[in-house]
Amino acid sequence: MKLLKDILYRVSLEAVVGNTAVTVNEIHFDSRKVSFNDVFVAIKGTLSDGHRFIEKAIEQGALAVICEEMPKNTVNGITYVQVKDSQQALAYMAANFYDDPSKNLKLVGVTGTNGKTTVASLLYQLFTKAGFKVGLLSTVQIRVGEETFKATHTTPDSVTINSYLKKMNEAGVEYCFMEVSSHGIAQHRTTGLHFAGGIFTNLTHEHLDYHNTFAEYRDVKKAFFDQLPASAFALTNADDKNGKVMLQNTKAKKYTYALKSVADYKAQILENDFGGLLLKVNDHEVWTKLIGNFNAYNVLAIFAASELLGLQTVESLRHISELEAVSGRFQYYISEGKITAIVDYAHTPDALQNVLETINSIRTKNEELITVVGCGGDRDRTKRPKMGHIASALSTKVIFTSDNPRTEDPDKIIEEIEEGVEPQNFKxxxxxxxRRQAIKAACQMAEKKDIILIAGKGHETYQEINGERKDFDDLKIVTEFLKELNK
Structure with a gap:
């Protein structure tokens, strides 16, 4: 429990009605969770406006309200604090409420369109292998040392972030690696956190349903690096044309990594097959179980970050050779009938192209590459034809199917994907x-040595249809179908 005036430290106040020397039990921005002596933060979200629920929050026991617009009718005994930006206020309040936990560990944020989960998760593995207590905040899971919690967002809300960072403090965690999404940056979920470093992976077509333009999307990512302190490092992919943009206004120490460009950390791919990658990293050879050019970038990023965080080169490379693939990221199963099934989270045009080009660079071309892919509903529609174009151009056979249609008609989504298919690829x-039947069809079409790629959902173990999440695991389903075929 904290005094309201103490948890308002760093918050820009517009007006105050009532007493701020009151003791607050919890902070909530969801009125349904408010109980006695809590503070309710009214946020204008994309789907609803929290200001509409101020009265409900007070009825449920809130003793204070943080808002951007003062209610016309205030209640005696309730403290009202007007702020310019409720999301920013929530972030500072959460950090203050949990005793600024990010100060007590080395927090590294990973941002970019693709690779965030892989880089953050592999850094968690690497530093755990190096003997440290490590935390992870990712799309796939949240880890506090060896303890695992379910993740619901790429970047959780600021209250959730700080509560887990507090748990990490209590568990003696020394390093934490965190995915930082564009939504998270734009909505101030990372405001008030103390970062020891930031990593930029790449920037491609994504989230234009939210950010409107690519320039806006890029600038939101850049804002993360703009806010890094001089004591932090900023590590960027120099092969990405937006890599140097991220460093333009940062106060942090600047470092680059690349496979093609001049950079502080360089890598060369010596071997690339379904067994893994052999890389030459800054004149040192290292073998990794990870597959594909895109993973060469991921490995190089974690090597660079590990050195910047103080690990010795030899130790870092030794642990890199032991790392396991991240759930839903180029996970594969080879059936008794010698059919290879690959499950990958590739849900953007660039990610799908990377995965398909990686498979094509490895396969002999004597086998079929059968791709099963769809696009999520209620999300950026402009990428759908691009996904259709890439899948049909780089595969020998394609099955377009449902992803997470949410509230959209899946058949309409598929029609928009098909618009990107060129005439020569119609056949x-x-x-x-x-989706289940699509995966079954791919398994039935496949013959010995053929490759099936199931793209888009990766680690997700559900399918979201009309607001309902139903159990659905691509890897589990394709494995079951391939085993049945071998009976």
Whole structure:
């Protein structure tokens, strides 16, 4: 429990009605969770406006309200604090409420379109292997040392972030690696956190349903680096044309990594097959179980970050050779009938192209590459034809199917994907709306040595249809179908 005036430290106040020397039990921005002596932060969200629920929060026991607009009718005995930006206020309040936990560990944020989960998760593995207590805040899971918690967002809300960082403090965690999404930056979820470093992976077509333009999306990512302190490091992919943009206004120490450009950390791919990668990293050879050019970038990023955080080169490379693939990131299963099934989270045009080009660079071209792919509903529609174009151009056969249609008609989504298919590739494609049946069809079409790629959902173990999440695990389903075929 904290005094309201103490948790308002660093918050820009517009007006105050009532007493700020009151003791607050919890902070909530969801009125349904408010109880006795809590403070309610009214946030204008994309779907609803928290200001509409101020009265409900007070009825449930809130003793203070943080808002951007003062209610017309205030209640005696309730403290009202007007702020310019409720999301920013929530972030500072959360950090203050949990005793500024990010100050007590080395927090590293990973941002970019693709690779955030892989880089953050591999750094968690690497530093754990090096003997440290480590935390992880990722799309796939949240880790506090060896303890695992379910993740619901790429970047959780600021109250959740700080509560887990507090748990990490209590558990003696020394390093924490965190995915930083563009939504998280724009909504101030990372405001008030003390970062020891930031890593930029790449920037491609994504989230334009939210950010409107690519320039806006890029500038939101850049804002993360702009806010890094001089004591931190800023590590960027020099092969990405937006890599140097991220460093333009940062106060942090600047470092680059690349496979093609001049950079502080360089890598060369010596071997690349389904067994893994052999890399030459800054004149040192290292073998890794990870596969593909995109993973060469990920490995180089974690090597660079580990050195910047103080690990010795030899130790870092030794641990890199022991790292396991991240759930839903180029995970594969080889059946008794010698059919290879690959499950990957690739849900953007660039990620899908990277995965398909990686498979094509490894395969002999004597086998079929059958891709099962869809696009999520209620999300950026402009990428759908691009996904269709890439899948049909780089595969020998394609099955367009449902992803997470949410509130959209999955057949309409598939039609928009098909718009990107060029005439010469029409004969390659088919559509099976039911995702389970689409995976089954791919398994039935596949013959010995063929490759099946199931893209888009990766680690997700559900399918979201009309607001309901139903159990659905791509890897589990394709494995079951391939085993049945071998009976």
């Amino acid at each position: 390659k494609i088919m559509s099976v709306t039911n």
